[in-house]
Amino acid sequence: MQRRLYPAVLERGAKGTFGAWFPDFPGCVAGGRSQQDTIERAETKLAQAVDALAEHDRPLPQPTPIEAIVLPKGCEFVAYFIVGVDPPDPSERVNVYLPKSLLRQVDRRATELGMSRSSFFGLAATTALRHFAAASVGFAESRSRARKTGGLRTKTTPGKKP
Known part of the structure; x- marks a missing residue:
C-alpha cells in the first residue's frame, strides 16, 4: 500500500x-x-x-x-x-520447522527485547536479507552435525581389496 x-x-x-x-x-x-x-x-x-x-x-x-x-x-x-x-505490509502465517533449542534461544532473547517470537523472526529475517544483499551466500549451515568418529585409514584391511 x-x-x-x-x-x-x-x-x-x-x-x-x-x-x-x-x-x-x-x-x-x-x-x-x-x-x-x-x-x-x-x-x-x-x-x-x-x-x-x-x-x-x-x-x-x-x-x-x-x-x-x-x-x-x-x-x-x-x-x-x-x-x-507507510501502512504496514500485511502479514501471512507460515509454518516452519526449527530445532527446539533454537526456539528456546529465540524466545529468551525476544522476551529480553520485549518482542514476540514473530516480531523477532521478522527482525532477524530483515537483518539477514540486508546483510546478505550484496554478498553471494553459499549453502546454509546444516542443522545436523557430522563429527569425525574414527581415525584416517591409510592402509587397506587384510583380506579386502583396495
Missing part, C-alpha cells in the same frame, strides 16, 4: 503546552511542552493507530483535505501539519 499523508492540527494547551490531533483518527492525540516534541509524539501515535487498524484488518481512512477540517469551538489553533505514514 502506498504512503498516506494525514493532516494534523497543532493547538496551544494550558501552561504553555501544545496538543495535536488527527481529524481522521478520533482519539489519536499527543501532547508536549514544545511544538517539536508534540509533533514527534503525534507521529508515533499515528503510526500506532495505523498498526492497530491493520492488526484488526480494518481499512485506513482517506485523508481529509486541510480545507475541510472543522476546528472545534475553543481550539487555540497554531498550525496544520502533515504526517506521512
